[in-house]
Amino acid sequence: MIFKTVLVIALCILALAILANLYRIIKGPSSADRVQALDSIGINLIASTAVFSVLLHTHAFFDLILLIGILSFIGTVAFARFIERGVVIERKR
Amino acid sequence: MFYTFIFLPLISALFVPLLYKYFNRLVHTGWFVLVVPLTIFIYLLQYIPGVAAGGTYKYTLSWIPSLDMNIVSYVDGLSLLFGLLISGVGALVIVYSIFYMSKIREALHNFYIYLLMFMGAMLGLVFSDHLLVLYGFWELTSVSSFLLISYWYERKSSRQGALKALLITVLGGFGMLAGFIMMIMMADTYSIREMLANLDVLQNHALFIPAMLCVLLGAFTKSAQFPFGIWLPDAMEAPTPVSSYLHSATMVKAGIYLVARMTPIFGGSSVWFWLVAGIGIITLLYGSLTALRQTDLKAMLAYSTISQLGLIMCLLGVGSLAVYFGASDSGTVFGVAGFAALFHLFNHSTFKGSLFMVVGIIDHETGRRDIRYLGGLMQVMPITFTIALVGGLSMAGLPPFNGFLSKEMFFAAVNEVSQAGIFGLSKIGLLFPIIAWVASIFTFVYCMIFIFKTFGGQYRPEKLTRKVHEAPWGMLFSPILLGLLVLFIFFFPNVLGKYILTPALTAMLPMTPMSSYDLKISAWHGLNLELVMTIGVIVVGLLLFKSSKRWVQAMRNYPQGLTLNHWYNKGLSGTERFSTSLTNGYMTGSLRHYLIYTFTFFVIVLISSLLLLYGIRFDFSNDAAISIFDVGLVLGMVIAAGTVLLAGNRIVAIVALGALGYMVAMFFVIFRAPDLALTQMVVETVSTLLFLLCFYHLPKLKKQIERVPFKLTNLIISLAMGLTVTLLALSANGHKLFEPITSFFENSYKLAGAKNIVNAILVDFRGFDTMLEISVLAVAGLGVYILVHQRSKGREQHENE
Numbered sequence: 001m002i003f004k005t006v007l008v009i010a011l012c013i014l015a016l017a018i019l020a021n022l023y024r025i026i027k028g029p030s031s032a033d034r035v036q037a038l039d040s041i042g043i044n045l046i047a048s049t050a051v052f053s054v055l056l057h058t059h060a061f062f063d064l065i066l067l068i069g070i071l072s073f074i075g076t077v078a079f080a081r082f083i084e085r086g087v088v089i090e091r092k093r
Numbered sequence: 094m095f096y097t098f099i100f101l102p103l104i105s106a107l108f109v110p111l112l113y114k115y116f117n118r119l120v121h122t123g124w125f126v127l128v129v130p131l132t133i134f135i136y137l138l139q140y141i142p143g144v145a146a147g148g149t150y151k152y153t154l155s156w157i158p159s160l161d162m163n164i165v166s167y168v169d170g171l172s173l174l175f176g177l178l179i180s181g182v183g184a185l186v187i188v189y190s191i192f193y194m195s196k197i198r199e200a201l202h203n204f205y206i207y208l209l210m211f212m213g214a215m216l217g218l219v220f221s222d223h224l225l226v227l228y229g230f231w232e233l234t235s236v237s238s239f240l241l242i243s244y245w246y247e248r249k250s251s252r253q254g255a256l257k258a259l260l261i262t263v264l265g266g267f268g269m270l271a272g273f274i275m276m277i278m279m280a281d282t283y284s285i286r287e288m289l290a291n292l293d294v295l296q297n298h299a300l301f302i303p304a305m306l307c308v309l310l311g312a313f314t315k316s317a318q319f320p321f322g323i324w325l326p327d328a329m330e331a332p333t334p335v336s337s338y339l340h341s342a343t344m345v346k347a348g349i350y351l352v353a354r355m356t357p358i359f360g361g362s363s364v365w366f367w368l369v370a371g372i373g374i375i376t377l378l379y380g381s382l383t384a385l386r387q388t389d390l391k392a393m394l395a396y397s398t399i400s401q402l403g404l405i406m407c408l409l410g411v412g413s414l415a416v417y418f419g420a421s422d423s424g425t426v427f428g429v430a431g432f433a434a435l436f437h438l439f440n441h442s443t444f445k446g447s448l449f450m451v452v453g454i455i456d457h458e459t460g461r462r463d464i465r466y467l468g469g470l471m472q473v474m475p476i477t478f479t480i481a482l483v484g485g486l487s488m489a490g491l492p493p494f495n496g497f498l499s500k501e502m503f504f505a506a507v508n509e510v511s512q513a514g515i516f517g518l519s520k521i522g523l524l525f526p527i528i529a530w531v532a533s534i535f536t537f538v539y540c541m542i543f544i545f546k547t548f549g550g551q552y553r554p555e556k557l558t559r560k561v562h563e564a565p566w567g568m569l570f571s572p573i574l575l576g577l578l579v580l581f582i583f584f585f586p587n588v589l590g591k592y593i594l595t596p597a598l599t600a601m602l603p604m605t606p607m608s609s610y611d612l613k614i615s616a617w618h619g620l621n622l623e624l625v626m627t628i629g630v631i632v633v634g635l636l637l638f639k640s641s642k643r644w645v646q647a648m649r650n651y652p653q654g655l656t657l658n659h660w661y662n663k664g665l666s667g668t669e670r671f672s673t674s675l676t677n678g679y680m681t682g683s684l685r686h687y688l689i690y691t692f693t694f695f696v697i698v699l700i701s702s703l704l705l706l707y708g709i710r711f712d713f714s715n716d717a718a719i720s721i722f723d724v725g726l727v728l729g730m731v732i733a734a735g736t737v738l739l740a741g742n743r744i745v746a747i748v749a750l751g752a753l754g755y756m757v758a759m760f761f762v763i764f765r766a767p768d769l770a771l772t773q774m775v776v777e778t779v780s781t782l783l784f785l786l787c788f789y790h791l792p793k794l795k796k797q798i799e800r801v802p803f804k805l806t807n808l809i810i811s812l813a814m815g816l817t818v819t820l821l822a823l824s825a826n827g828h829k830l831f832e833p834i835t836s837f838f839e840n841s842y843k844l845a846g847a848k849n850i851v852n853a854i855l856v857d858f859r860g861f862d863t864m865l866e867i868s869v870l871a872v873a874g875l876g877v878y879i880l881v882h883q884r885s886k887g888r889e890q891h892e893n894e
Contacts, residue, residue, distance in 0.1 A: 012725070015722075015726075019725075022729060022732055025736070025749060025752060026732075026745070026749070034744070034748050038748055038751065041752060041755065042755070045755060045758075045759060049759070052763065056765065058765070060767040061762055061767050064767060064770050064771055067774050068774060071775065075751075075781065078785070079785070086789065
C-alpha cells in the first residue's frame with residue numbers, strides 16, 4: 001500500500017515536471033530551449049511509463065520505454081540539425 | 094404485321110445512309126423514302142371500313158412485361174385520322190422535298206433520317222395506348238423536330254430556333270410526364286382505355302386537377318398555345334418541307350391529339366373547359382393579331398398556325414361540354430363542336446400544308462420571303478398563285494373552300510356556348526362569339542395580305558435575287574393535290590365526315606351516341622346567324638384590308654419590350670445571370686468558405702436531429718472512475734492544444750503538436766494499450782519531422798510568422814463543432830444497446846494461437862482491414878514518390894505550353 005502511494009507520488013512529481021517542461025515549450029525564448037524541453041519531456045515520459053508499468057503490474061510497456069528513448073534521441077538530433085543547418089537530411093552529391 | 098408498318102419509318106431510317114451513299118448520284122434519296130409513307134398510308138386505308146363501322150383494334154408488342162411496359166397500340170377513329178394525316182401529308186411533303194432539296198448541295202441523308210424518325214415517332218404517339226410509351230414517342234418528336242429545325246446548323250438563327258423549340262416543348266413534356274404519372278397512380282393502370290373504363294376513381298381523386306394541369310401544360314407547349322407559342326415562329330428556320338409537315342400538319346397537332354384523347358377523362362369539368370376553350374380563344378386572337386405584323390411570309394404563316402390551333406383548341410374545349418351533358422340534347426349540340434374541331438384540324442392540315450409549300454416555291458424561285466420585296470407574281474407564277482388563292486381563301490373561311498365549313502361550325506359552336514349557362518358562362522359567355530368574330534376578321538385580313546401583297550400589285554424584278562419563273566411540276570404536285578383536296582372537302586364533306594371524322598368523334602366523346610350526329614353533318618346550308626357573321630367578317634375585313642397600309646405599319650411599331658419573345662429572352666438571360674451570380678456567390682474558391690459550409694451543415698443536421706429525436710441523454714452510471722492521472726494528462730493536453738492555437742510562431746505550434754501526440758501516447762499507456770502507444774509514439778515523431786520539413790520549405794518572400802488570425806465565425810463554428818461531437822459522444826456512450834463482442838476475441842489463444850489479442854485481431858480475425866491499410870500506405874508512398882519525382886517534368890511541360 002505504501003509502495004503504491006510512493007509510486008503515485010512519483011507519478012505526480014513526473015507530471016509536474018512535464019508541466020514545467022510544457023511551460024518552457026510555450027515560453028521558451030529560443031527554439032533550442034523548446035527542443036531541450038521536448039527532450040526532457042521524453043525522458044519524463046520514459047520514467048512515468050516505467051512507474052506505470054510497475055503500478056499496473058505489467059511488462060507490456062517495456063518496449064515503449066525503449067522506443068521513447070530512441071525516438072526522443074532521434075527527434076532531438078533532428079531538431080538540432082534543423083536549428084543548426086536548416087535541413088534535417090543533407091543531400092550528398 | 095401492324096407494328097411492322099408503324100415502325101417502318103424508324104426501321105427504314107437505318108437504311109437511308111446506305112441508299113444515300115450508293116444511289117444518290119443517280120436518284121434523289123427522297124424517292125426511296127417516299128415508299129415508306131405511301132405504304133403506311135395504303136396500309137392504314139384498309140382500317141377505314143372497320144373503324145367506320147365502330148370497330149377498334151388493339152395490338153400488343155411485348156417490351157418489358159415484368160414492369161407492365163408493353164407497346165400497346167389502339168386503333169380507333171381518332172388515331173386513324175391522325176395516322177392518315179401523318180402518312181398522307183408525309184408522302185406529299187416528301188414528294189415536294191425531292192424537288193425542293195438539292196441533290197448536290199444538301200446533306201440529304203441527315204434530312205431524311207430525321208424526317209423518318211419524326212414520322213415514326215408521330216405514328217407511335219398517336220397509336221399508343223400505354224401512357225409512358227406515348228410519352229416516349231412524344232419526346233422523340235421533340236428531339237427529331239429539334240434536329241430538323243437545326244438542319245442548317247451552320248446558321249445561328251437555326252440553332253437558336255431549335256434550342257428554343259426544344260426548351261419549351263421539353264418543359265411541357267416533363268409536365269406531361271408528371272401528369273401521366275399522377276394519372277397512373279390514380280387509376281393504377283397504364284392504359285388510357287382502362288382509365289376510361291373506371292373514370293369515377295379518377296374524377297373523385299385529389300390528384301385529378303393537378304394531373305389535368307400537367308397534361309395540359311404538355312399539350313399547350315406542343316401545340317403552341319398562348320403563351321407557349323413563341324417557339325413556332327422561330328422554328329421557321331427549318332427547311333420549308335419541314336415547316337410544312339411538322340409545324341403545320343403534324344407535330345403541332347400532337348397537343349391537339351392529346352387534348353382530344355384526354356377529353357373523355359378530364360372533360361366535363363369546368364377547369365378543363367375554361368383552360369382549353371379560354372386559352373384556345375386567346376391564342377386565336379393573339380395569333381391572328383401578331384400574324385398581321387409579320388413581313389416574312391413564313392413567320393406570318395407560323396402565327397396563323399398558332400391562331401388556327403387556338404381555334405381548334407377552343408372547339409375542343411367547347412366539345413368537352415358534351416361530356417358534361419352526356420347523352421342529352423345539349424350534349425349532342427356541343428358534340429358538334431368537337432366534330433368541328435376534328436373537321437377543322439383536317440382542313441387546316443390541307444390548306445396550311447399547301448400554303449407553306451407555296452411559300453417554299455416563292456422562296457425557291459425568287460430568293461425572297463419578305464412581302465415588302467414581293468409583288469405582282471400573279472403573271473409569272475399563275476399556278477402557284479391559284480394554289481395560294483385556294484389555300485388563303487380557305488384559311489380566311491370563304492366559300493367554296495373547306496375552311497368555310499369549319500369556320501361556320503366554329504361560329505355555331507361559340508354562339509352555342511355563350512348560351513350554355515353553366516361554369517359561369519352566363520356572365521361572360523358572350524365574349525366567346527365576340528372574340529371569335531374579331532379574330533376571324535384579322536384572319537381574313539392577313540389572308541388577304543398574304544395573297545395580294547405577294548401576288549398582286551406591281552411586279553418588281555429588280556428587287557428579287559433570281560430570275561423568276563414558274564416552279565417545276567414536281568414541286569407543284571403536292572400543293573396542287575392539297576388544293577384539290579380543299580375543294581373536294583367543300584363539295585363532299587360527308588364522305589370525310591362519315592368515314593373518318595365520325596369515328597374519331599366517337600373516340601373523343603364515347604358517352605354520346607353516334608347516331609345523333611349524322612344529321613348535323615350534312616346540315617351546313619341555311620341562312621342563320623353564322624352566315625351573317627361570316628358576311629360581317631368579309632365586309633369589315635375588306636374595309637380593313639383596303640386601309641391596311643396605314644394601320645398595319647402602326648402595328649409593326651408595336652414596342653418590342655412588350656412581346657412574349659422579349660420576356661422569354663429576358664427570362665432566359667435573367668435565369669442564367671441569376672444562377673451565375675448565385676453560384677459565384679457561394680463557390681468562392683476559398684477553401685475556408687467550403688469548410689464553413691461543411692461544418693455548419695454538420696452541426697445543424699446533427700444538433701437538430703439530436704434535438705428532434707430527444708437523443709441528448711447522458712448516463713454516467715456505467716462509466717469508470719476518473720483517476721488523478723487522467724486529469725493530469727487531460728490538463729496537459731488542453732494546454733498543448735491551446736498552445737497550438739495561440740502560438741505566435743509556427744515552430745512552437747509544431748512542437749506543441751508533438752507534445753500533444755506524446756501525451757496521447759501516454760493516454761494509451763494509462764488505458765493499457767501498449768501496441769497503440771508504440772505506434773503512436775513512432776508515428777508522432779515521424780509526422781513532427783515531416784511538419785518541420787514543410788516548415789522549412791515555406792516560401793521565403795511572403796513568409797509571415799504570425800499568430801493565427803482571429804475570426805469570430807471560425808470561433809463560433811469550431812466551438813459548435815466541438816460541442817456537437819462532445820454531445821454526440823456522451824449521448825452515444827449512454828445508449829449502449831447491447832453487449833460488445835469483445836468476449837469473442839478474448840479467446841484469441843484458443844482460436845488463433847495468439848497471446849496478443851490486438852495483433853490477433855489485426856492479422857487474423859480482421860486481416861482484410863490490415864491488408865487494405867497496407868495498400869493505403871503503399872499508395873501514399875507511391876504518391877509521394879510521384880509528386881516529388883515527377884514535379885520537374887510537369888514544370889517543363891507547362892513551360893513548353
